[in-house]
Amino acid sequence: MIAFFLEQMQQAPEHEAVVSDAVRISNEELLVKIDLFRSWIKQEAIHQGAVVSFNGDYSADAIALFFALADNKNIIVPLSNDSAAHFDEFRDIAQTEFDIELGNGNPKLLCRERKHSHPLYESLRETSDPGLVLFSSGSTGKSKGIVQNLRKLMQKFTTPRKSLRMLIFLQLDHIGGVNSLLFALANNGTVVVANDRSPASVCQAIERYRAQVLPTSPTFLNLLLLSRAYENYDLSSLALVTYGTEPMQQSTLEKLVSTFPDIEFQQTYGLSEVGILRSKSRDSASLWVRIGGNEFDVKVVDNTLRIRAESSMLGYLNAPSPFDDEGYMDTGDLVEQDGEWLKILGRKSEIINVGGSKVFPAEVESVLLEMPEIEDVVIYGEAHPITGKVVVAKIKPTEPLSSREMKKRIREYCVERLSSYKIPVKVLVTAETTYNERYKKMRREIK
Structure with a gap:
């Protein structure tokens, strides 16, 4: 699967892959960085199948290291600097063998004196597949370590889609951030990175780099409305805003549609455990959404959404499996149903x-x-x-x-x-x- 992404970049070497105030880099330059990290990984004797964390938000180095580690069949634990207070906890849950710190200079490597043989890791090593460890947000409890087969996650991006300039809002430690990155690079799109995730910085990056898509959360969109930062920037390039990770408030959505009449608003749905489903909102002002896709089976049982996916996680590192005998996961999300349309009401636990x-x-x-x-x-x-x-x-x-x-x-x-x-x-x-x-x-x- 790694080869597919590399071939896509090789076919358009001069295309702009990543752009931010700090760096503008073409596909060809990104490929060179990936090769440099491959050599560095070999030099540092990071063996295939090792559990490797790295901290660093979206940058050319972070993206190149992600692909180099995947190429080395490593089990990758990306950590966002926003979650720095939880680094030790996450590394302990993942039982990392190598920790990499990305900064302005050369990467720093810490070798841990531990070797972890969790059954989920062993299943990846047996098939020589790269892995991905993400953590639940912990918004209602302790974070769970989620193990994904990265090859299976990447597989769904081989179907050609539209090339887009996408502002990456969710970080690499979030399934939505990984999904946005893979979508952009699989389709010769461009990854746009803001200086930070404040409304002003996001608006500035949209204007400066002509971003077409903004995947984000309802909470950020409410902050954007309150800040009125959009009044100071030209957002005419922005055609689509997708929102997920939590329920959207109807009043917020109505304000957004009124404030940005030329932008399409689309609800998305996904979980780290099953991946991101394809979705379509009934219209921009509607909370009714149709979700699914060829690789997903969706059903509603007792008003609760259940999903079976080809890209489902292998399991939790520190919790029992949530899948039933048929492979469905009870998402815990209560829904209303109107034929093929669903309205996400919120987590049952909330x-x-x-x-x-x-x-x-x-x-x-x-x-x-x-x-x-x-x-x-x-x-x-x-x-x-x-x-x-x-x-x-x-x-x-x-x-x-x-x-x-x-x-x-x-x-x-x-x-x-x-x-x-x-x-x-x-x-x-x-x-x-x-x-x-x-x-x-x-x-x-x-x-």
């Missing part, structure tokens, strides 16, 4: 049961985000001796307000917009962000 009535956090968040006093909000449940759970709102305000005043305004605003049991009974005001380094809301249910 649903708040108030006296027997279900509260979907995204629905409450959508209403609260209409309030001018609220910049961002995350909704979760807290144990209650009578109702079982109550709704809690953690608010980042747009103006200085006490929790008591914010609670009063929320109740006044929601009384005619939400059923009484959905209105937050506890309000916490914070100056901190309500999302993690992957721009995904952090829901911490208090028991």
Whole structure:
């Protein structure tokens, strides 16, 4: 599979592969970097099948090292600098044998005095396939180490698609980031890298490098609207924004469509455990989406989405397998169904049961985000001796307000917009962000 990507680049050597303020590099130059890393890997005696981590966000070096390690049939553990606080935890879960640090100079290599023989790793070594280890976001609990057969992940990109200039938002430690990179390079597209993931930097990169596609999260898109950074840049090249990783709030989507009438908004769906499914939104302003593809089987059981995929993970390093006897994974996502169309309501584990009535956090968040006093909000449940759970709102305000005043305004605003049991009974005001380094809301249910 590596050969396919290298051949694609060889066919258009002068095509721009990666572009950012730090570097502009052609396919030919990227191939040279891959060869240099191949030689370095051989020189440092990183053996085939070894578990190797590297930290470094999107750059020509990080991309070249990724492909060189895959070519060496290594089990790759990419780590984003955003998650630096978790590096030791992730490396311990993955039981890395080599750790590489990418910086402005030569790569630094740390050889670990450990050899790991997890059954999932042994299955990759037996077939001489490269592997990929990703970690769940931990938004509702401890991160799980997810092992993928990288050859199978790459296989689906051999079908020709449109060549696009894609701004990479999700990092290499995220299935969405890996998917975007492989899509771009398989189709002689261009990887556009912003200086950082602030709204201003993303808008600047879109303008400067004429990005056509922005894959991102609903949380970032809400921040973009609040910042109004888009007013200072020419975003006319941007034709498509895809969003996933968490439920989109209807109010946010409607604002986006109104603000950017010439851009198509498309919901995506995927998990590190099964890969990214092909998707199509009913229209830009709709939360109804059709998902699937030739390599995926999708079904709904008890209003919960289940998926079977050719590119499913091999398993978890530190948790039991989530697949049933037929190979389906219960995603834990509750959905509504309208023929072939689905509406993702949210994780079953995040649903708040108030006296027997279900509260979907995204629905409450959508209403609260209409309030001018609220910049961002995350909704979760807290144990209650009578109702079982109550709704809690953690608010980042747009103006200085006490929790008591914010609670009063929320109740006044929601009384005619939400059923009484959905209105937050506890309000916490914070100056901190309500999302993690992957721009995904952090829901911490208090028991």
